[in-house]
Amino acid sequence: MWWPISSMNSFGKRLMVSCPSSTGGSYTYNTMREQGMETAEMIIRQFNKYPVQLVDADKTLTYEAAKLKALYRIAYADCFAAALALKLKAPVVTGDPEFKKLDDRIDVIWAGP
16 A cells, blocks of 8 residues: 555645555455454554545546556556546655656655655
8 A cells, every 4th residue: 555654644634545446455355364354454443543535446537547557667556546646636645666757747745764
């Protein structure tokens, strides 16, 4: 995933996360498989305490993500984050160096060390 949970509140705004069902589902089932159902449910409860709004990947957002994927060699899930940032005219908060390829398209707030 592409959000730094520990710094969400430092921006004083609600965090919007583009979450194609395959991305959110794969995160959940991988956690369930690797750490167990109880741990996965605890993580979900903790995550739900933060001011995060999951944004469904509708046809328009999916199309914009596909265009970015065609133009840039970055992960498809990252394309959804970038497409949402473009739609909302908002920055992406990430530590993922792949987003440097999108410097000309989106604002990035770099997280991490």
